[in-house]
Amino acid sequence: MKTLCISLIIFGQVHLQTSSSLASEILPNNAVQATYDAHYFDQKLDHFDKSNNKTWKQRYYYYSELYDQAKKIYPSIPLFLIISGERSVNYGTQTNNSPMYHLGRDYNALMMQLEHRYYGESRPTPNITVENLKYLSSQQALEDIIYFVDKMKKKFGMKCNNEVVVFGGSYAGALAAWVRLKHPDKISVAQASSAPIANIYDFAGYNNVVRNSIKLYDENCASIIHEGSVKEEELTKTEEGLKNMTDKFKTCRSLTNKNDRRAFFQNQIDKIGYTVQYNGTLNQSIPATCKLLTGGNETDSIDKLANYLIETSGGCTGYDYSDNIKDLRQTDYTNQNQFRQFLWQECTQLGLFITSGTKDSFYANTLGVDFYTDRCKDVFGDKFTAEYIKKQVKKTNAYYGGFNYQQSKCLFTQGQLDPYQAAGIKESNDKIGYKALIIENVGHTRDLNTETKDDPPQLVKAREEIKQILKGWIKAVDFSKQPTNVPSKCQKPQKQ
Ligand SMILES: *[C@@H]1O[C@H](CO)[C@@H](O)[C@H](O)[C@H]1NC(C)=O
Ligand SMILES: *[C@@H]1O[C@H](CO)[C@@H](O)[C@H](O)[C@H]1NC(C)=O
Ligand SMILES: *[C@@H]1O[C@H](CO)[C@@H](O)[C@H](O)[C@H]1NC(C)=O
Numbered sequence: 001m002k003t004l005c006i007s008l009i010i011f012g013q014v015h016l017q018t019s020s021s022l023a024s025e026i027l028p029n030n031a032v033q034a035t036y037d038a039h040y041f042d043q044k045l046d047h048f049d050k051s052n053n054k055t056w057k058q059r060y061y062y063y064s065e066l067y068d069q070a071k072k073i074y075p076s077i078p079l080f081l082i083i084s085g086e087r088s089v090n091y092g093t094q095t096n097n098s099p100m101y102h103l104g105r106d107y108n109a110l111m112m113q114l115e116h117r118y119y120g121e122s123r124p125t126p127n128i129t130v131e132n133l134k135y136l137s138s139q140q141a142l143e144d145i146i147y148f149v150d151k152m153k154k155k156f157g158m159k160c161n162n163e164v165v166v167f168g169g170s171y172a173g174a175l176a177a178w179v180r181l182k183h184p185d186k187i188s189v190a191q192a193s194s195a196p197i198a199n200i201y202d203f204a205g206y207n208n209v210v211r212n213s214i215k216l217y218d219e220n221c222a223s224i225i226h227e228g229s230v231k232e233e234e235l236t237k238t239e240e241g242l243k244n245m246t247d248k249f250k251t252c253r254s255l256t257n258k259n260d261r262r263a264f265f266q267n268q269i270d271k272i273g274y275t276v277q278y279n280g281t282l283n284q285s286i287p288a289t290c291k292l293l294t295g296g297n298e299t300d301s302i303d304k305l306a307n308y309l310i311e312t313s314g315g316c317t318g319y320d321y322s323d324n325i326k327d328l329r330q331t332d333y334t335n336q337n338q339f340r341q342f343l344w345q346e347c348t349q350l351g352l353f354i355t356s357g358t359k360d361s362f363y364a365n366t367l368g369v370d371f372y373t374d375r376c377k378d379v380f381g382d383k384f385t386a387e388y389i390k391k392q393v394k395k396t397n398a399y400y401g402g403f404n405y406q407q408s409k410c411l412f413t414q415g416q417l418d419p420y421q422a423a424g425i426k427e428s429n430d431k432i433g434y435k436a437l438i439i440e441n442v443g444h445t446r447d448l449n450t451e452t453k454d455d456p457p458q459l460v461k462a463r464e465e466i467k468q469i470l471k472g473w474i475k476a477v478d479f480s481k482q483p484t485n486v487p488s489k490c491q492k493p494q495k496q
């Protein structure tokens, strides 16, 4: 086996210029020890057009050593699949320290990971023009998973009695929940971590959680951000105020320009939101942010806010809107951060535009949804009006049911601090048979990360609970618990 060269790309501040906080999930650190090669298989281009028989190469990884051994003595070994979202999967599945790997070991599972279409090396079309992006949707991605699973089960000699268990975080968490929802006969169990399963057009709820999470640490810190923002809103009302603010915040572009102004506010929201979303990881933390916000010698909250943004921006604050649009208009796959693809998904299906649009919002009335819809239009064309996007988001919710999730054996995990919980499921529903688990004082998809010695005790405990819930749903033999039950000879398959 060749050792893959792992390049761990963590999207830091660059990412902030796109607003898709969702795009910055941090699963890659699960897999620093990947030692398995990439594989490719022929995936269908369009699952919904029977007359289209075009295919493309989709990338996947697998780890089959445990399975290969155990299948000789027991026929119902499960397939564990990590569903990937809006990023490259440039590593394998032998994720030595990941929660899926630990659970998978107890079942001698066949462990796999599938890259999402249009990301990484999984490229269904030669480029990503608007015409060619029409095959990029969550519906197609779900059918990719099903087609893949069918193919792999055949390839590895699995039958209907080999259950499939899926895992995903963030957008991929929503995919995990949705693939179980739409194909319960093929997917037996799902874990959806920090999954925004309700597609909300004007996603003001995100910043309500940001406010609450900061308040948990320091009320005064939250007040400074809010009061500073109220003053910012005030300054945006006059030309002179905007000029003053441009100086005060050392902005990259003059705030008298509407697009650059909205970009500035979007950047402010993203920057602070990111530290909450990833609290305690990726060098992000609420305490560090609040130290900067409360620690200075400025007396006015707007000056404290300006100081924070300047200190953490390395140069000017905000960004150049038209440069960003130029970047997002590039129609080849060479753009490393792949923001164009996810922006397409937001503009055509997902919404989740993070706003602050009323005076009592956390950042006062500084950023409406118009910024995002205009950006969709500037990048993808005039068809992308607010009405069109709203309608598309509505359709997505109609297709999946939004908050009204209707399937059993899906575990929704949420970090208590995570702003995306505002679009996710937070309570178990025994009647339908799904469960929710809130993990205290952690952020986005933290439960899927590699276990480390710095993990807070409630996270360690939650991981154990997650394991037990999933074990309760998986029918296969748990080799860690009942080794004496393992049949010595091949038995007839269990009934599904
Ligand atoms: C795809 O369909 C076309 C027309 O129906 C046919 O000529 C072609 O052989 C098919 N290709 C494959 C790979 O099945
Ligand atoms: C994009 O790919 C299509 C083929 O799918 C090709 O016809 C078109 O010229 C390409 N456009 C650009 C801008 O590369
Ligand atoms: C802008 O700054 C000048 C100079 O400090 C000050 O006199 C003026 O009141 C400010 N204007 C606004 C709208 O804040």
Ligand SMILES: *[C@@H]1O[C@H](CO)[C@@H](O)[C@H](O)[C@H]1NC(C)=O
Pocket: 213, 214, 216, 217, 279, 280, 281, 284, 285, 286, 287, 417, 441
């Ligand atoms: C955030 O993470 C830090 C560790 O970096 C931790 O001390 C703190 O309790 C966490 N929660 C909040 C609300 O700050």
Ligand SMILES: *[C@@H]1O[C@H](CO)[C@@H](O)[C@H](O)[C@H]1NC(C)=O
Pocket: 010, 282, 283
């Ligand atoms: C976190 O901060 C430390 C010390 O400032 C630095 O060495 C490290 O590279 C940073 N890590 C990330 C992921 O930014």
Ligand SMILES: *[C@@H]1O[C@H](CO)[C@@H](O)[C@H](O)[C@H]1NC(C)=O
Pocket: 297, 298
């Ligand atoms: C505030 O602190 C900075 C250095 O941290 C110093 O340069 C500045 O003079 C101080 N301002 C006041 C008003 O004390």
